[in-house]
Amino acid sequence: QLFTDYFYNQEDYDTQDGGYVPLVAPDVPQQKLNIPEILAPDKETDTDIYYTVVSRTGEVQLMPGRKTKTWGYNAPLLGKTIIFKRGKHIHITLKNELPELTTYHWHGSVIPGVADGGCHTPVYPGETKHIDFDIDQPAATLWMHAHPCPSTAEQVWHGLATAVVVKDEEEAKLPLPRNYGVDDIPLILQDRRFHEDNQWDYQSDYDPDGVMGPTAMINGTINPYFDVTTQKVRFRILDGANRREWRLHFSDDLKFTQIAGDGSLLPHPVDFTKLLIGCAERMEIVVDFGKYKPGDEVVLYSDDTPIVHFRIHEFAKDDSQIPETLTDTLPDPEVTPDAPIRKIVMSGMDESVEINGKKFDMSRIDTKTKLNNVEYWDVTNSNDMEGGMLHPYHMHGCVFKVISRNGKAPYPNELGLKDTVEVQPGETVRLKVWFPCVGVFMYHCHIIEHEDGGMMLQYEVPDPKHPDELPQPLMDHH
Ligand code: C2O
Ligand code: CU
Ligand code: CU
Incomplete structure (x- = not known):
């Protein structure tokens, strides 16, 4: 079955809101899509992985002209992709080099409250803290973002969000693309408004129903293109926007296959031509570019605005099939007798x-x-x-x-x-x-x-x- 329409009612889309800001294709040259580097562990053993995550300020050439002042994790904007391996004990050193307190929330990680990084566990400017926890959850795309209440939204707007990938042995056996940066690509979808001198101004854009900007920013790139060098590419899509829902579809109504949601693979793949992703959700999709030839361009849109351009290059033929069953090991525990609803x-x-x-x-x-x-x-x-x-x-x-x-x-x-x-x-x-x-x-x-x-x-x-x-x-x- 192929789903050719979004699952939600059009009357409920963010477009209906009085404060809705439509996306506008930016009038700047295309730039190569930023692929966040993978964060190198400080140390890794058979049982443990050690990382250091530094929140810091930076500057990035997002648009022609002045650089934009940004925040990020181990990078000027957004961050490096952090890999968790199922079964390992993870140790993280959290450093705050920002001018204000922040927290490090591991969105989607099933870990104790002391490590979760909600508002109860601030790290003050100049401070360093350590957390550690076991990762025992299936392969998935998670993320980490700042969560100090009530300035989560402003800190995320400044750039404090990064992808986290959980790996496990079950997923590793499946015939799916997983060559990071080549055919396994995070797509962090965000939107911003650029003010004078290419700066962001959260306060002046403030809207209590959610701040939006007219310019799509994908992995911290404005008007990105990606060089397709394999027939099949897996995209780990994260809606990292403060407010925006993304109604995604490709040129030629190209079909794509969703293989994973927030916290795991899907039991079975699902084919779409149109897919809505809401704030903080993750959806992994596999796109088969097999019908295109070198020199072609495929475009990913949200509504009618192009957000990523895919430049097709020479690639080897790939006959691999996405398995009918991706996982049959997801937990599904019985409801506790007498538990309240x-x-x-x-x-x-x-x-x-x-x-x-x-x-x-x-x-x-x-x-x-x-x-x-x-x-x-x-x-x-x-x-x-x-x-x-x-x-x-x-x-x-x-x-x-x-x-x-x-x-x-x-x-x-x-x-x-x-x-x-x-x-x-x-x-x-x-x-x-x-x-x-x-x-x-x-x-x-x-x-x-x-x-x-x-x-x-x-x-x-x-x-x-x-x-x-x-x-x-x-x-x-x-
Ligand atoms: Cu309180 Cu992304 O989370
Ligand atoms: Cu969360
Ligand atoms: Cu709400």
């Missing part, structure tokens, strides 16, 4: 956004659960204002399975593990969530200005050895 209602717009009638308070625990509980969480977008919008609902410290949408089957490309799910106005999405980690974790809308605006709560998983104690401090009194 949690009700999560996202409401409002602009400054009035809330969850369950509350705004975020980092000193308040909103939900308490138990280690390894398996629960249904019914997440509703109540759309009680006129003009609906999609809210991308995200949870830290866990992965979930999408069980149903208003009682109907989930979409075929959300049958793997997820951590972020788009919820339409008037819709209740039932999730099956399990909690393998101790800590205090946030759950929120991933339109980052909604999150900063308080559309966020937190849950606690106490340490069973000390069930009455908070598993971590809620406030860091520096």
Whole structure:
């Protein structure tokens, strides 16, 4: 089956919002797509990997003329791609060379709250901290971004976001492209507005429903082209934008195959000509350029705006087939008997956004659960204002399975593990969530200005050895 239309209703797209900023093709020469380098470990043994992640300021030649002032991880903008290997113990040294406090949130990593990098664990300017955790989750594309509330959105806008790739042995055996930089390419989709002298100005672009800019920035490149030198290319697409949904399609309505979602491979590949990705979601796709010849150009669009140009070069014929079953080992635990069904209602717009009638308070625990509980969480977008919008609902410290949408089957490309799910106005999405980690974790809308605006709560998983104690401090009194 080939899906030739987006799964969501057009009335709910971000285009319906009064503050919507349409993408405009930039009037600058094409530049080679930046492929973030892979971050070299400080040390690696059979059991452990050590990394150092430095957040810093920088400057990048994004447009002709003045360089743009940016922030990044181990790089002037965005960062280097960080590799986690399943089964290893990861040690990370976190250094903050920025002029303000930040945090390092491992979005999609199922790790304890002390390492998760939410607002409770700031790293102050000039400070260095160490975290370590086990990685025991399937191969996937995750990401890391700043998360100091309430300035997550502004710090991400400055550039604090980078790709994280989890590798495992199961995925390594599949006939899929995985030659990083050649046929396995991250595509971090973001948008920016350039002001005078090519600078960004978050404050003047501020919109409580999410900041947007008219210029697409892909991996920190404006108007990028990519040289295609293999018949098949895997793209690890991350919507790293503060607000924008991307409605992706190729020239010639070229078919492509989604193989993975947020937290794992999909059980079965799904073919598309059009695919919407929402804030913070990841979708891995494989594109077969077999019908093109050297000199051809294929274009990736969002709506009608070209965002990446693919220049076709000579390539060897590739007859490999994507397997019908990509994984049959995804966890699907039974719901814990007597577990409550949690009700999560996202409401409002602009400054009035809330969850369950509350705004975020980092000193308040909103939900308490138990280690390894398996629960249904019914997440509703109540759309009680006129003009609906999609809210991308995200949870830290866990992965979930999408069980149903208003009682109907989930979409075929959300049958793997997820951590972020788009919820339409008037819709209740039932999730099956399990909690393998101790800590205090946030759950929120991933339109980052909604999150900063308080559309966020937190849950606690106490340490069973000390069930009455908070598993971590809620406030860091520096
Ligand atoms: Cu991308 Cu609270 O997360
Ligand atoms: Cu997260
Ligand atoms: Cu929202």
